[in-house]
Amino acid sequence: MSVTTRFAPSPTGWIHVGNLRTALMNFLIARKTGGQFILRLDDTDQERSKEEYVDGLKEDLTWLGLHWDRVERQSLRMERYAEAADQLRAAGRFYECFESAVELDLKRKKLLNMGRPPVYDRSALKLTEAEKTALRAEGRAGYWRFRLDIERIEWADGIIGDISIDAGSVSDPVLIKADGQVLYTFASSVDDVDMGVTHIVRGADHVTNTATQIQIMQALGGVPPTFAHHSLLTGPGGEELSKRLGTLSLRDLRAKGVEPMALLSLMARLGSSRPVELAGSMEELIAGFDIATFGAAPTKFDAEDLFPLTRHHVQGLPFAAVQARIAALGVPAEMAEAFWAVAKGNITVLADLEGWWQLFRDGATPAIDEADRAFVAEAMALLPPQPWTTATWGEWTAAVKAATGRKGKDLFRPLRRALTGRDAGPEMADVMPLLRKVPTV
Numbered sequence: 001m002s003v004t005t006r007f008a009p010s011p012t013g014w015i016h017v018g019n020l021r022t023a024l025m026n027f028l029i030a031r032k033t034g035g036q037f038i039l040r041l042d043d044t045d046q047e048r049s050k051e052e053y054v055d056g057l058k059e060d061l062t063w064l065g066l067h068w069d070r071v072e073r074q075s076l077r078m079e080r081y082a083e084a085a086d087q088l089r090a091a092g093r094f095y096e097c098f099e100s101a102v103e104l105d106l107k108r109k110k111l112l113n114m115g116r117p118p119v120y121d122r123s124a125l126k127l128t129e130a131e132k133t134a135l136r137a138e139g140r141a142g143y144w145r146f147r148l149d150i151e152r153i154e155w156a157d158g159i160i161g162d163i164s165i166d167a168g169s170v171s172d173p174v175l176i177k178a179d180g181q182v183l184y185t186f187a188s189s190v191d192d193v194d195m196g197v198t199h200i201v202r203g204a205d206h207v208t209n210t211a212t213q214i215q216i217m218q219a220l221g222g223v224p225p226t227f228a229h230h231s232l233l234t235g236p237g238g239e240e241l242s243k244r245l246g247t248l249s250l251r252d253l254r255a256k257g258v259e260p261m262a263l264l265s266l267m268a269r270l271g272s273s274r275p276v277e278l279a280g281s282m283e284e285l286i287a288g289f290d291i292a293t294f295g296a297a298p299t300k301f302d303a304e305d306l307f308p309l310t311r312h313h314v315q316g317l318p319f320a321a322v323q324a325r326i327a328a329l330g331v332p333a334e335m336a337e338a339f340w341a342v343a344k345g346n347i348t349v350l351a352d353l354e355g356w357w358q359l360f361r362d363g364a365t366p367a368i369d370e371a372d373r374a375f376v377a378e379a380m381a382l383l384p385p386q387p388w389t390t391a392t393w394g395e396w397t398a399a400v401k402a403a404t405g406r407k408g409k410d411l412f413r414p415l416r417r418a419l420t421g422r423d424a425g426p427e428m429a430d431v432m433p434l435l436r437k438v439p440t441v
Contacts, residue, residue: 003035005199007068008188010042011053014249015060017267017301018203018233018241024267025201025230027066028289035198039068040191043075044182060250064260065282072195074187081182084190084220085175088146093219094175096142097124098135120145120171141178146186146216148172153211158201158228160296165211173212189213193222204229204296228291231271236302248303257349261285262309271299278312311348325350329357339434342426363437364421372414375404379415380441388432 005026009019030037039061043049061068088094099107108118124145127135132142148167157163175186192200192213207229214224233241241248253263261279268285269276272293279285319340326336343356368376379400384392397415401407416428418441425431 002196003030003033003199004038004195004197005030005035005201006038006040006192006195006197008040008042008191009057010045010048010184011050011057012045012048013053014251015057016248016250017253017263017303018248020064020250020263021230021233021267021270022202023061023066024064024264025228025289025291026199028268028286029199029201029291030069031286032289036069037066038070038072038195038197040072040195041074042184042187043073044078044184044187046075049075056251060254063250063254064264072191074182074191077187077191078182080194081187081190084186085144088216088219091219093147094144095125095147095172096127096132097145097174098127098132098140098142099124100140117169118171119169122147122172143174143178144176145172146175146212146219148212148215153214155210155214155224155227158199158226158291159231159294160204160207160229163207163211165208167211167215170208170212173209175216185209185213186216189216189222190220192225193217193220197225199226199228201228201230201291204232228294229296230294231296231299233270233301234298236300236304238298238300241301253303253306257310257351258306259310259313259349262306262313265309266306270301271295271297276305276309278309307348314347314350315344317344322350322353326353326357329354330361331357335434338430342430342434346425359420359422360431360434361436363435363439364419366419366439366441367417367421367423368414368441369417375406376414376418376441378404380418380438383438386435386438388435390429390433392432393429 007023007026009015009023015023027037029035039058041049041054043054085094104120107121111118125147136142148170150168152164153167154162154164173183173185175183177183191197210227210229217224235241250263261281264282264285265279266276268279268289272290273295274288274290274293279288319337322340322344323336326340327333331339339357339360343353346356347353366376379396382399382403383396397411400415401411404411412428413423416425417423419428419435419439420431421439
């Protein structure tokens, strides 16, 4: 059987790490099996869906290398949803309701006060056509619910295991709102059947949706796909993360310098029994992915964990991969490769290169302790004129040691701080040839 997966975001905002987890798992399953990965835009909410978010999510997925095989838009399939709705009506599985939001809320509160689950009572099924006509005359617009078969809905979940939900404990889902908007539960079910989706991975908060969608798909004559529900993300302390997801958008992480492979490596293992390791390529990531290794317990996510992985990735890049970026900084071509060799071990994100080039190009503001001021002045008088080579540091410090008697860190640290303004960094023998200006002390 050919595998088909999908990622179905709503273009109502920028996608975040929670969305990425879903997209990545579906992408990896498709690629590992040689199947298809569909990008399906859940854009039936025309008021909230924006083209800028469509462009943004495509940009984010492209940045990560999650390339889709085709794009589908639910907004272009409204006629198909109308056909499916007629099919369900004819089968007696679709019924019109007229309760207001206030009336529904009162019903829920009454049931809760009685210690019963707040399940819709199906009172709309008892309405006669005359009563429906009268309600419409009052100005009430009908909305449509799917009538569930009251039975146990069971499936073998790829992560959670065997799941069994009593349909009697769930309200008949609203599939079409009074204003005609087709809701996710319905449109997604129709699409998954029509598009031959075979595997769906999504968050554990969709488990109840899955139960109802299984019946909707079956009522449409379709075969439900294999489902897997991944754990929900929490903050590093176990706190609810959903309210912070807006600050964890992929575009924000990209702006902070997080590298795609660092982000993908973390999200492909987070919540699984396997350790998080930086993958060297997308192929390695695909080969190492196994949905069966993931657990159902809430999973802690800390954005700070992305930076050691980013550092590891960046520091391992060959010169050719950063050559254009270094050229854009204004580093002369003849010293670009040496600059990368010196700077790469001292950066976390590629944007850190700018600070190192500024230091080499313009010189540093010397950092000199008062107790070292006379020593540094004497040492600077012994500094040979430029150009400097990799031998200059050793020759200069030997001369300073002979003249002052200083040695060890009391010799090297003040001189490093005077030339670079920093307490630590690359080997000074390698730094000296790159320094364009001698700081004034």
